[in-house]
């Protein structure tokens with residue numbers, strides 16, 4: 023019971039806006055000391071130590087570093103300009119090239135913020151200048167940028183791998199098909215929209231002065247670097263040359279090499295990238311430590327057993343549980359972000375899923391798809407904030423909210439497909 | 454007020470120092486992991502000592518990064534309401550949060566972390582694996598150190614809030630968790 | 635009458651077969667025999683999140699009891715190494731004889747006493763298999779530069795003969811072996827190895843030498859032990875001893891079952907024994923390292939001496955009994 027009250031109090035306190043990590047830690051401290059005494063917190067050093075020795079999570083700072091360095095190579099810019107030239111002449115072409123660039127960036131890194139900001143700065147003004155519908159333009163950018171979290175390598179998948187005890191490489195592999203399907207559906211949606219409402223995404227007149235052949239060559243040249251990185255990172259993981267953590271270091275060094283090739287390298291650049299990485303890493307791990315304290319108090323006061331028993335008795339058994347789990351994650355995703363959900367909610371759901379004989383890999387992909395949606399759902403979707411931060415003033419927050427709606431629906435459609443037809447995605451729902 | 458400003462500036466420097474060390478550790482860690490993969494294929498060599506160094510550096514990255522991010526407001530907030538509040542309200546929330554949540558939390562981790570590290574020192578604990586690193590108390594003592602710096606950053610959060618309340622400083626308009634994965 | 639509830643932390647995750655069953659059966663026995671006066675609540679690693687913090691947590695009193703393996707504490711207290719199993723050491727039966735009728739328990743207590751704990755045998759796996767190799771080891775040269783996951787003292791022995799011992803988290807072991815991040819790994823024996831699926835990716839399953847009788851351990855905080863009334867102490871001691879011995883029996887049962895299924899479903903798996911030169915080199919390396927360890931301090935010297943002399947005497951009898959019988963059987967039935 024104490025656990026449930028603590029949960030409620032923590033959610034209320036979060037709304038005050040104090041940093042999430044310390045709100046969880048602080049609330050846990052009061053309830054823990056009250057229920058079990060100070061000595062409960064003698065466990066904390068052991069728990070922190072097990073995070074310190076956790077080589078799976080070591081991939082988190084390394085992949086972030088790779089993404090941040092990549093952002094500074096101006097790779098996204100080159101891709102967007104050349105792809106825009108290549109497809110811009112078609113109706114909806116700019117939106118489709120945004121999706122394709124988003125997919126390429128997604129497969130070479132896992133950093134959503136960088137992709138959304140880059141596309142918001144480059145792609146959005148071009149689309150708006152060519153009379154694209156604001157909603158379609160902003161929705162496309164947010165959705166394309168968010169692909170980074172479902173297409174491997176991805177921070178969500180690494181964290182889920184750790185929390186659910188699954189090999190991160192297997193999760194990466196399992197996420198490939200859902201990611202590709204999602205990208206395909208985005209493109210299909212844009213094509214249908216441009217058919218139904220041609221005025222929302224008009225073709226762009228060709229004014230680059232380049233011949234078609236030159237356009238193709240520049241586009242190909244721009245695609246080589248991210249492809250090379252994808253081969254190094256995903257290739258080394260899938261072929262077994264390196265563990266995900268090791269390949270993230272290969273990617274980090276690879277990104278620095280790309281910066282050298284693009285003449286963007288400087289020691290200051292690497293240092294700035296390191297600083298940004300440390301900040302984001304610190305934020306993720308602070309939440310992890312706060313969540314650890316919170317879960318510790320929750321489980322030592324018996325909250326986990328209570329919830330577990332309740333969930334095991336849900337009507338509809340496995341399906342009832344899956345629906346509940348997905349709804350809980352979706353709703354919480356409106357308010358808190360994927361890190362808290364992964365570290366606090368998923369560990370409560372996991373043993374129940376296991377007890378019900380659910381295939382954990384499939385379950386993890388469902389959670390990852392669902393968490394991805396939280397990047398797009400107002401009011402706390404990160405992608406929305408990033409885009410609003412760099413969008414011109416005439417783009418209203420409500421435009422962005424309305425713009426992402428169809429993409430949220432597409433994500434939920436894919437989620438539903440994975441639930442109902444796991445075999446289409448190369449998985450099975452149970453063992 | 455003058456001494457608060459002085460204290461606040463001093464605390465800010467301390468947090469920046471933590472950030473600096475964490476950045477160095479991050480770069481070293483990237484090189485370390487990179488070297489270990491390359492060494493395995495190129496020199497057919499595996500060193501458990503080097504492998505353990507990876508997580509030693511990684512621990513430095515996040516344990517010293519946390520106090521740094523606290524000072525630079527890098528931690529995620531649920532800012533549905535927060536962004537709309539006045540600087541005064543924000544300052545009150547940060548002041549109370551720092552005193553009620555951050556400091557006691559850091560205190561508990563610090564105390565228990567201290568005996569955790571001392572215990573390791575007294576036992577002369579090292580790696581149990583062939584070729585592993587000795588003196589495990591060094592890396593374990595990072596836990597109380599991190600707690601100490603989280604406390605000083607928390608105190609810095611409080612002094613900063615006082616400066617904002619006095620009208621001498623303002624909170625920068627900036628969405629939290631910038632650049633989140 | 636007063637009821638005692640002891641909290642026990644185990645190194646294993648929830649529902650871990652064999653090892654986890656040993657703790658559960660121990661707790662059930664203690665509760666039944668004490669008519670409910672002694673309750674043991676088990677926290678698995680998913681709850682306390684510190685699988686290798688069991689030693690510290692029982693020492694500090696955060697848990698009253700622990701279930702783990704003594705050699706995990708070798709980095710903290712080097713002398714704990716000797717109470718699990720030693721390369722080229724005793725078999726389970728010989729080792730139990732050393733613990734219960736030789737000096738084993740006394741020496742173990744001498745090691746744990748300064749840390750405020752009592753240590754009891756906690757269940758034996760029997761002879762652990764020598765590991766899964768993707769390439770056959772035909773001579774000493776084949777070991778040169780081989781990347782193998784093998785922790786602890788055996789890892790040091792392997793290192794002496796040219797192997798590169800590496801550290802891989804259990805969760806990543808299968809993938810690491812499948813993708814040649816490592817060339818070989820040891821785990822436990824057929825029953826537990828089967829769960830990790832090594833039979834699908836490695837063809838050579840080597841016979842054991844490095845952990846001929848891995849004994850797990852129960853730890854009890856000394857103050858907690860002293861608070862228990864004499865009858866409950868005895869109930870706890872008997873429960874631990876029974877559960878430990880029962881784990882050896884269960885290991886035999888489960889391993890035999892698992893081996894039968896590997897043979898049937900994975901005919902690719904071949905049983906191999908290291909060639910002579912490898913064993914000679916490892917035996918010499920082991921002797922040398924043991925001598926170094928014995929020289930470290932006085933207590934280590936006494937433990938090594940006790941182990942060696944007990945093994946010598948005990949083995950002389952095992953040779954004319956078990957071994958002679960198995961040899962006879964092998965001759966009568968022919969090699970299989």
Ligand code: NA
Pocket residue numbers: 127128129130131132133169170171172173174175176
């Ligand atoms: Na990605």
Ligand code: NA
Pocket residue numbers: 762820821822845
């Ligand atoms: Na073993």
